[in-house]
Amino acid sequence: xxxxxxxxxxxxxxxxxxxxxxxxxxxxxxxxxxxxxxxxxxxxxxxxxxxxxxxxxxxxxxxxxxxxxxxxxxxxxxxxxxxxxxxxxxxxxxxxxxxxxxxxxxxxxxxxxxxxxxxxxxxxxxxxxxxxxxxxxxxxxxxxxxxxxxxxxxxxxxxxxxxxxxxxxxxxxxxxxxxxxxxxxxxxxxxxxxxxxxxxxxxxxxxxxxxxxxxxxxxxxxxxxxxxxxxxxxxxxxxxxxxxxxxxxxxxxxxxxxxxxxxxxxxxxxxxxxxxxxxxxxxxxxxxxxxxxxxxxxxxxxxxxxxxxxxxxxxxxxxxxxxxxxxxxxxxxxxxxxxxxxxxxxxxxxxxxxxx
Amino acid sequence: xxxxxxxxxxxxxxxxxxxxxxxxxxxxxxxxxxxxxxxxxxxxxxxxxxxxxxxxxxxxxxxxxxxxxxxxxxxxxxxxxxxxxxxxxxxxxxxxxxxxxxxxxxxxxxxxxxxxxxxxxxxxxxxxxxxxxxxxxxxxxxxxxxxxxxxxxxxxxxxxxxxxxxxxxxxxxxxxxxxxxxxxxxxxxxxxxxxxxxxxxxxxxxxxxxxxxxxxxxxxxxxxxxxxxxxxxxxxxxxxxxxxxxxxxxxxxxxxxxxxxxxxxxxxxxxxxxxxxxxxxxxxxxxxxxxxxxxxxxxxxxxxx
Numbered sequence: 001x002x003x004x005x006x007x008x009x010x011x012x013x014x015x016x017x018x019x020x021x022x023x024x025x026x027x028x029x030x031x032x033x034x035x036x037x038x039x040x041x042x043x044x045x046x047x048x049x050x051x052x053x054x055x056x057x058x059x060x061x062x063x064x065x066x067x068x069x070x071x072x073x074x075x076x077x078x079x080x081x082x083x084x085x086x087x088x089x090x091x092x093x094x095x096x097x098x099x100x101x102x103x104x105x106x107x108x109x110x111x112x113x114x115x116x117x118x119x120x121x122x123x124x125x126x127x128x129x130x131x132x133x134x135x136x137x138x139x140x141x142x143x144x145x146x147x148x149x150x151x152x153x154x155x156x157x158x159x160x161x162x163x164x165x166x167x168x169x170x171x172x173x174x175x176x177x178x179x180x181x182x183x184x185x186x187x188x189x190x191x192x193x194x195x196x197x198x199x200x201x202x203x204x205x206x207x208x209x210x211x212x213x214x215x216x217x218x219x220x221x222x223x224x225x226x227x228x229x230x231x232x233x234x235x236x237x238x239x240x241x242x243x244x245x246x247x248x249x250x251x252x253x254x255x256x257x258x259x260x261x262x263x264x265x266x267x268x269x270x271x272x273x274x275x276x277x278x279x280x281x282x283x284x285x286x287x288x289x290x291x292x293x294x295x296x297x298x299x300x301x302x303x304x305x306x307x308x309x310x311x312x313x314x315x316x317x318x319x320x321x322x323x324x325x326x327x328x329x330x331x332x333x334x335x336x337x338x339x340x341x342x343x344x345x346x347x348x349x350x351x352x353x354x355x356x
Numbered sequence: 357x358x359x360x361x362x363x364x365x366x367x368x369x370x371x372x373x374x375x376x377x378x379x380x381x382x383x384x385x386x387x388x389x390x391x392x393x394x395x396x397x398x399x400x401x402x403x404x405x406x407x408x409x410x411x412x413x414x415x416x417x418x419x420x421x422x423x424x425x426x427x428x429x430x431x432x433x434x435x436x437x438x439x440x441x442x443x444x445x446x447x448x449x450x451x452x453x454x455x456x457x458x459x460x461x462x463x464x465x466x467x468x469x470x471x472x473x474x475x476x477x478x479x480x481x482x483x484x485x486x487x488x489x490x491x492x493x494x495x496x497x498x499x500x501x502x503x504x505x506x507x508x509x510x511x512x513x514x515x516x517x518x519x520x521x522x523x524x525x526x527x528x529x530x531x532x533x534x535x536x537x538x539x540x541x542x543x544x545x546x547x548x549x550x551x552x553x554x555x556x557x558x559x560x561x562x563x564x565x566x567x568x569x570x571x572x573x574x575x576x577x578x579x580x581x582x583x584x585x586x587x588x589x590x591x592x593x594x595x596x597x598x599x600x601x602x603x604x605x606x607x608x609x610x611x612x613x614x615x616x617x618x619x620x621x622x623x624x625x626x627x628x629x630x631x632x633x634x635x636x637x638x639x640x641x642x643x644x645x646x647x648x649x650x651x652x653x654x655x656x657x658x659x660x661x
Contacts, residue, residue, distance in 0.1 A: 005441070007659075086445055088449060135633075139633070139636075139637045143637040143638070143640050143641045144640045144641060144643050144646070145633075145636045145637040145640040145641075146583075146586065146636065146640065148392065148445070149579060149582060149583045149586075149632070149633075149636055150633050150636060150637075152576070152579050153576065153579065153580075153583075153629040153630075153632050153633050154629070154633070156575070156576050156626070156629045157626050157629050157630060160622040160623070160625050160626050161622070161626070163622045164620050164622035164623055167620070167622065168620060283453055286449060286453070287450075287453065290446060323460070323461050323464035325457060325460035325461040325464060325571075326457075326461050327457070328453070328454075328456055328457025328458075328460055328461065329454070329457040329458050329461045330457075331453060331454075331457060332396075332450060332451075332453045332454025332455070332456075332457045332458065333454065335446075335449075335450040335453065335454070336432060336436065336447075336450050336451075336454060339436050339440075339442040339443070339446055339447050339450060340435075340436050340440050340442065342440075342442060343440040343441060343442065346441075347441070
């Protein structure tokens, strides 16, 4: 007897939505093994990792706070991914958004009221993110250069650029030579949604963008055309859908959302410019997009899961003396299991007698 | 002349991790598989080799374990992509993210550990010869290994029957299957080789080049290696040229910093990444050339039946 994969006549909808659950459960099993291997009582470790961080209102607020950039970026990336436009440089686009939005806050912070400054910062951030995403889009449409590699290389360039800024032109003169900018003024800080927590308006913005993206994909002709382009490039060309426009829109949507997320971090929990503005949200959002099935609702749920992994990692460092990098390990494992479980979307396993 | 020889030595060393990783990925891509996980496999190879070298004081054992770790990791990718038929781009990304996370997790206690790395050759009588001694006999042993690897890959791909079969699998898996070659098994082997090479590249960084462990110490070299394969239009000798060119760019950046050039170090450090982008754009411009040289089935899933 052996197992063969039999193609399904059409993709299984049950499998599409159960695969993320299976992947999550499998990741938990791996977590069990990891905790056991490091001599931690798995039950206590699970409690410290997944339960304790969100056991009170502050914890829930933190969960939503960290989910906001993930949700935002993944929503933007998914628009491109659906059309097979592989922007994996969101981390760099986030950095650029933080730089453009943050610079605005540092320069005009004293002069402008919050009602003008905050929207301007978000616009500047979105433009910054889009400019950074426009480079791979241009290189792809004009020179046919692979956007995966160019967008990723630009992550390193953006990080170095920010590092130069906070070591040089934007360094706080009163900052004891630390590589950091001045703290933003109060009028450049996002309003807090829940008193006594750090949850701020970027969460509301993220939800709004998710809604807009859903409408765009489902109800707008361009969204439809981009889905067609992703399903079959040939059919799209035949139908007169421009591949150039598909690439530009896919890249710019991701860049804009990542830029917004960068402003959300700078004007939210961080409140200044630092050499690093994100613990890898731009990369984790790639996983969120896939686990969320490139669907806005799925992305919203997946961003909560990924946010919990971040909180759990921090908690594990404090309470279990495990490196917080355990977060990255679980993130990668989750994506592996998801991609593996996805085989059941298009195939049915069947036992057959061994061919002799 | 001595300065020139010194520059050659440093350039070869800076290019070697790229040579190792890109030659491995070239063989993988020749079989029709695109593995974007090079960065992750390099990092895991680096930390695995570093841990073994630190615990046993045997850096060469570390190098072997580094290659083994890269090979093992590549097989996760192989199972998901080849047996479970997942999207190669997404799975490769997953492999990179997983490798970055795994290496950071297990590497944390080794951040400030000092080890005795693999030193450049010093052959009495030979290495001290004027110019030629420096040029020929004073490289790191792993640099010679990488050049040996180039010769083996070149010979294997173009002079052996197995190499021909591998290339046939990459061009047309259907035809290769029809003539009776086990397409999936051959691709598994190619991915395994690529993983070992990436692990070796990481090991070179961790136990010979620096030698130390820093989180994310590959600094994008895995991605640059992927770009190099395109730059080389899938030809091993051009991988070598490209890798050493990039090595010299990295080197120029350090030299300029050391010489106190009045450009901030962060802007100089952008050079290799910007160079990669520019080179990729120039080479990809000629779409026909890329189409003619890229393995025809690259990145496409293959379903036997």
